[in-house]
Amino acid sequence: MQLAEQLRQARSKKDILLMTHLVLGYPSFAVNREVIHQMVANGVDVIELQIPFSEPMADGPMIIKANQESIANGTKVADCLAFAEEMAAQYDIPFLFMTYYNIPFKFGLRDFLHKAKEVGIRGFIIPDLPPEEGEEYLRLAREFDLAPIQIFAPTSTEERMRTLAGHGNGFIYCVARRGVTGSRTEFDASFDAYLSRCRQATDLPLAVGFGISSREDIQILTGKADLAVIGTATIRLVEEKGPEAVGPFIAGLR
Amino acid sequence: MQLAEQLRQARSKKDILLMTHLVLGYPSFAVNREVIHQMVANGVDVIELQIPFSEPMADGPMIIKANQESIANGTKVADCLAFAEEMAAQYDIPFLFMTYYNIPFKFGLRDFLHKAKEVGIRGFIIPDLPPEEGEEYLRLAREFDLAPIQIFAPTSTEERMRTLAGHGNGFIYCVARRGVTGSRTEFDASFDAYLSRCRQATDLPLAVGFGISSREDIQILTGKADLAVIGTATIRLVEEKGPEAVGPFIAGLR
Amino acid sequence: MNKPGYFGQWGGAYIPEVLYETFRELREVYTTAKSDPAFWQEYLALMGSYSCRPTPLTHADNLSRHFGGAQIFIKREDLNHTGAHKANNVMGQGLLVKRMGKTRVIAETGAGQHGVACATMAAKFGFACTIYMGEEDVHRQRPNVFWMEKLGATVVPVTTGSRTLKDAINEAFRDWVSNMDTTHYVMGTVCGPHPFPEMVAWFQSIIGQEAHKQILATHGKLPARIYACVGGGSNAMGIFQAFLPDTEVELIGVEAGGKGLDTGQHAARLASQDASPGVAQGYKTMFLQDSDGQMRDTHSVAAGLDYIGVSPLLTDLWEKGRVRFAAATDQEVMAALDLTIKKEGIIPALESTHAFVQAFKEAGELDRDQAIIINQSGRGDKDIFTIAHAFDDPSWKDFIRKKGEEYAAR
Amino acid sequence: MNKPGYFGQWGGAYIPEVLYETFRELREVYTTAKSDPAFWQEYLALMGSYSCRPTPLTHADNLSRHFGGAQIFIKREDLNHTGAHKANNVMGQGLLVKRMGKTRVIAETGAGQHGVACATMAAKFGFACTIYMGEEDVHRQRPNVFWMEKLGATVVPVTTGSRTLKDAINEAFRDWVSNMDTTHYVMGTVCGPHPFPEMVAWFQSIIGQEAHKQILATHGKLPARIYACVGGGSNAMGIFQAFLPDTEVELIGVEAGGKGLDTGQHAARLASQDASPGVAQGYKTMFLQDSDGQMRDTHSVAAGLDYIGVSPLLTDLWEKGRVRFAAATDQEVMAALDLTIKKEGIIPALESTHAFVQAFKEAGELDRDQAIIINQSGRGDKDIFTIAHAFDDPSWKDFIRKKGEEYAAR
Ligand SMILES: Cc1ncc(COP(=O)(O)O)c(C=O)c1O
Numbered sequence A, B: 001m002q003l004a005e006q007l008r009q010a011r012s013k014k015d016i017l018l019m020t021h022l023v024l025g026y027p028s029f030a031v032n033r034e035v036i037h038q039m040v041a042n043g044v045d046v047i048e049l050q051i052p053f054s055e056p057m058a059d060g061p062m063i064i065k066a067n068q069e070s071i072a073n074g075t076k077v078a079d080c081l082a083f084a085e086e087m088a089a090q091y092d093i094p095f096l097f098m099t100y101y102n103i104p105f106k107f108g109l110r111d112f113l114h115k116a117k118e119v120g121i122r123g124f125i126i127p128d129l130p131p132e133e134g135e136e137y138l139r140l141a142r143e144f145d146l147a148p149i150q151i152f153a154p155t156s157t158e159e160r161m162r163t164l165a166g167h168g169n170g171f172i173y174c175v176a177r178r179g180v181t182g183s184r185t186e187f188d189a190s191f192d193a194y195l196s197r198c199r200q201a202t203d204l205p206l207a208v209g210f211g212i213s214s215r216e217d218i219q220i221l222t223g224k225a226d227l228a229v230i231g232t233a234t235i236r237l238v239e240e241k242g243p244e245a246v247g248p249f250i251a252g253l254r
Numbered sequence C, D: 001m002n003k004p005g006y007f008g009q010w011g012g013a014y015i016p017e018v019l020y021e022t023f024r025e026l027r028e029v030y031t032t033a034k035s036d037p038a039f040w041q042e043y044l045a046l047m048g049s050y051s052c053r054p055t056p057l058t059h060a061d062n063l064s065r066h067f068g069g070a071q072i073f074i075k076r077e078d079l080n081h082t083g084a085h086k087a088n089n090v091m092g093q094g095l096l097v098k099r100m101g102k103t104r105v106i107a108e109t110g111a112g113q114h115g116v117a118c119a120t121m122a123a124k125f126g127f128a129c130t131i132y133m134g135e136e137d138v139h140r141q142r143p144n145v146f147w148m149e150k151l152g153a154t155v156v157p158v159t160t161g162s163r164t165l166k167d168a169i170n171e172a173f174r175d176w177v178s179n180m181d182t183t184h185y186v187m188g189t190v191c192g193p194h195p196f197p198e199m200v201a202w203f204q205s206i207i208g209q210e211a212h213k214q215i216l217a218t219h220g221k222l223p224a225r226i227y228a229c230v231g232g233g234s235n236a237m238g239i240f241q242a243f244l245p246d247t248e249v250e251l252i253g254v255e256a257g258g259k260g261l262d263t264g265q266h267a268a269r270l271a272s273q274d275a276s277p278g279v280a281q282g283y284k285t286m287f288l289q290d291s292d293g294q295m296r297d298t299h300s301v302a303a304g305l306d307y308i309g310v311s312p313l314l315t316d317l318w319e320k321g322r323v324r325f326a327a328a329t330d331q332e333v334m335a336a337l338d339l340t341i342k343k344e345g346i347i348p349a350l351e352s353t354h355a356f357v358q359a360f361k362e363a364g365e366l367d368r369d370q371a372i373i374i375n376q377s378g379r380g381d382k383d384i385f386t387i388a389h390a391f392d393d394p395s396w397k398d399f400i401r402k403k404g405e406e407y408a409a410r
């Protein structure tokens, strides 16, 4: 089943889906393993696996640090692929790769997508690859039946959203606000207007991310979005309270 | 009797005359007094009294220091005049003032020369006052019958020497070499040639100064010059061995 | 034909979606300005009255004689206001910011020259200003930090990554994605996403336009070779552009050879074998990166050359064989600096001195009736702490030690 | 008619006999050069190709608006090679030294600007070079000392007298009287024995010649007032000369008010009541001296203004009422510096900032269609140690402390 369809079906059973995020190799693959176990056990619907990159331009301090330390610990792209393969085999939810374009570019785009497909990855989020620069990538994604997740931003015009949606698949990642990952988002009237512009531009499921960290946030999003994305919040949690805190946290979100 | 005439008479009795120099108020007027006593007692023929100035442009390190410290000790021009008066009254040799032009200029040129005359001074050495700038000074010197000592330098042309001699009186101060006071002078063939140029340019007695410090120096000058000028050497001596060393030093020079 | 924003296979605009509109507006205002002759006139007038353009082309008689070959000419970008060619770019972008109606500018800086230039422009135009600077560079270029602050800018030391120029660029982008409505990011060199490489090259082309006229006027014919140091590539593109059609003029870009190309501690992208194609900081070029695509640590005595990437325009010209690349080591740079100061009374920036090194290596090969131009991108005053340190000057160290004790005592 | 070398009752050549011939030769070569139009052309060409002349006249829009009065224009001598108007003088004298066939130059320096300029000229012309600098100034202006040494000059710290500019001048004369055959003394300002005041003023007149044309071109009419700081007076005479015949242009010289005119700790010769006529350092002018004629200690935050005497040309123009004098205190200088940096992105030297202070006090009195010119004699980079100290910048102090510890540890 295609990712979009699978998410629609899941969504028909839940008011809102949860997508979580983690940085591979940070603090270690062992902790990643434990965290993913807790996430899945507590009902997470999709997981974004970020392959670390030395220049995480669109990320905030927490995730920058995770990227840097993971690389400093010796994390290689090959390790990330192997780990993804292990997770995809073990858990029955979609896994995505989130990374910056240089990682697949340097690997070789076709090889990377081919390999990702093989290990069971379902799609990609690449924040520095707009469709204008991603023709080859989009073609290959179609070829390998992988979802090239497109990103909407509050600054995107309606026309732009429609263009992006035309290139996208799986779902649309709606960045909740200007800025980088990790700071709080205000869910005000302009946010609602933005989400309804997103809704009008595409039939794909809508994921909302950037600054979502609590049950209240999720409640606000329920009915407006199909997926809520928890990013920095779990990284911070693991940092402060260890991986075992992730399960209860996730369980408490919905 | 005019200074030149007086020196000629003295010279007729000695192979060479000695002129010494000291900086007034350095290290103190009391030491000046003692030094002058020893100088006169040991046959010095003329004494140059330097009124200290804050910018002793033509002097070397030893005399610069003496100028500075004297001023720092509080030496005033009035003190110098009073001291000169005391010395001139006490000793029967000619006393000259050596200083830079700003001292008489600031005092008031006429007043200064008048006062100098009154206290018994016989002439002036002002190294930064060429005759072109000293018209008024030369006029007043004539008026008060004071000797405006002119200076020859190794760089002076014959024409220039004649011009200077025309403005001079008392004697001519022949600077032995380029440079400032206090370093050694080489008495070589070019020095002899220089002195004979000096001799040809004027009938006034010739004094030779800059770097003269020993019996050998005086012997070399004997027959070539009328006066030998001992400047830095006695200041250094007083510094190193005290005023009582001056007498024997002077006595040993001729 | 190339895709817009590409030079051969290099360049592009690999930007987060949130900046899409910002870049659209920037391209638009840039394109309009470029096709409006009055804009360039306004730019020239500003550079003529606020900076010191045209900057002279100085004939280095003594150096020419010393090497006994080509006549060496030096294009004096050091005489710009703020002391480097960076002024050309910031003033041009300042005029665009005014047209866009924005009120705040941000910039990355390595050597601090671009930061000082940008803070200066902001003061002149009345913009708020934040400068991102790698923490390591803050230490290397402290005087520039002081001046930026006095100019009213906020200097943010960047503590992520290798704490140098590339990390400052990342941080500036992170600011921009939050504040694009009020803020323009004044990219300091001919790198980054389209239209930056092209736009900055356009502003810097004033260097070569002047030099082209000047060398013909003084020397009577075109130069045989032109040397420029290459950090991002803006001063090099600045002087090269006007000579691109003159194929008999050889163009040489000089990169930071650091401790030597074989030590890995350098920043030579095109002169070494160590770089490979990549995409980062919004554009595609040759990067110093590992086999996974992680950027490597670079090294140079010159903070302004200490960078992982290089202009897509230059990578294209290199690939096409139009620009030759060489590298100068830190050690060679100190020797050439010493010689230039003593022979000509000119103090090039450590960055600029890289170009002098290669010119000195080659001047003797040429005839006396041939000319070469060295682009002196900036002056070395700013580098006093680095230079005095590198020359191991005892009285400077003593002076700093005493000043330090004086400050410690209070 | 005046005596040659006199301006009214001021000036002259009170020199030791040993220098008589040296001055004769200097007057001769100067007079010949002055009457030879080719010489001035050679000078202009050198300044155009080695320094950055003509230097711009910058309209300071923001400051003009801030004071709401006259349009403020800034003559940008800071953009000269080596960063101050001192370059004009040394290059001119360098050409004369070549004509005289001498091989060594010496100079005094206060702020260090003249020393750096002179060492630069010596490097360019291939002369040996010794710079005399008061020991106190060596400490105040350490970066300049470093550069002079790198330029190949010997810097001699002068420990006599008050260890500032005047003592450096004495020391330079002492060198000269020993070495006049090979050596030219490059006096740094319009002081000293004839022909220095007139000759240095001639070389510096390039400033006003340019400014006269520039203000007419930009502003359409003559300025109401022109402000220049006065140490010895060379930058002031440099800009004033061209406007002397335009009696409607008021000329204002600004001296160092130090800690205040009533504290005695200043260097205001003509703006205070503290100076009187005197003769020292080879010329007659108004000196800060006591009733015996001993020179007093002066004080200024700006080493280049910290001097007992003032140009005989200016004393004459002051006496005749053509130039008005004012003083700026250290404190006023720091405030004006801060404002100028923040409003215009321009960093004047502490010396130059004195002129800004007085202009700022008066700009508001004038109408918007009137113009004033401030002569920015130099740039403030060289003053970083003094300025950072005066602004009590904590991170600068911290930086120096750490560097100092680093050097102490080895
Ligand atoms: C003086 C100077 N030259 C050169 C550079 C390198 O930049 P680019 O290659 O863009 O000219 C810098 C960068 O800071 C610089 O300050």
Ligand SMILES: Cc1ncc(COP(=O)(O)O)c(C=O)c1O
Pocket: D084, D085, D086, D110, D111, D112, D113, D114, D188, D189, D190, D229, D230, D231, D232, D233, D234, D235, D236, D303, D304, D305, D349, D351, D352, D377, D378, D379
């Ligand atoms: C920048 C600057 N301005 C002014 C002066 C003062 O000299 P003058 O009055 O001769 O211009 C100096 C002297 O060093 C200086 O460096």
